[in-house]
Amino acid sequence: MPIEPGLTVYIDPDASTAKANPLRATVYDVSGNRVTLSQTSPPLTASLINQPVAVSFISKTEGRTRRLGFIGVITGIIKEFELSSRTCVPAILLDRKKDLKSITMRRSARVRPREDDSIRLAIRGGSHRIFDISVHGINFIQPPQKEAF
16 A cells, blocks of 8 residues: 555654654655655654654555554645635645555554463452453453443
8 A cells, every 4th residue: 555645644754762652644746755744643743853753554455454654854834724625724744755665553462362261360359361462461351241441
């Protein structure tokens, strides 16, 4: 799936750290390696001009879903980009510097415990099945009839 107008992308202005904070944007235009995106919320600032960012999106092709991404450099932030509807909106200009490749936004691997319930999470006197464990925490299954923690 190529990058095309209307596609939702995620921009990570500091992909070198372990704390991912991707910002959502929409592709407005693509011309060669130049990609015009909607401004993010919170907005990217001019301090990021000429800085590399990681850009990723979800691709669904041939019944397969995967995250693709590339490294780009923000070349400008414009206050009034004219859409086909003649509406003017803020936009980000980005030059793609690397080819698309399959990526992950996960900062740590997840491990699923065995299905035999040999490991469980005990909270407030209750026992809960663990869905997965990673360096960043535990996902567990809480019955819907119970009050949320």
